[in-house]
Amino acid sequence: MRWLLPFALMLTAPVAAQVAAPAEYADTQLPDPAREMAARGLMETLRCLVCQGQSIADSDAPMAGDMRALVRQRIAAGEEPAAVRDWLVERYGAYVTYDPPLGAATWPLWLAPLLLLGVGAWLARGSFRRKER
Known part of the structure; x- marks a missing residue:
């Protein structure tokens, strides 16, 4: 019976390691089609910092979801895609873009x-x- 508690803890470890729920706009499109198209266009030009070979639009990584949510939130608030891109480059560095300056x-x-x-x-x-x- 001594082995039962450590065995039970080993089985619950994967459950405890689950990633938190994705951000609000990570996988939800914006209601305004023009703004969603602008956000989508920007997301396709930004590199996922975890996957490295995929854009944040195509990546399933949690960080890419957070970045998609940030892009959509800022576009929904009325920011221009260029301003959002500049903000992300300032925050994550030039590596975040496929077209480094x-x-x-x-x-x-x-x-x-x-x-x-x-x-x-x-x-x-x-x-x-x-x-x-």
């Missing part, structure tokens, strides 16, 4: 493809010159 930390991301293209063209030019000789 050009800055000191992100300039290598923007310049690397151009540099690689230039190096590839230079190598191809050298290869073609050797074949002609």
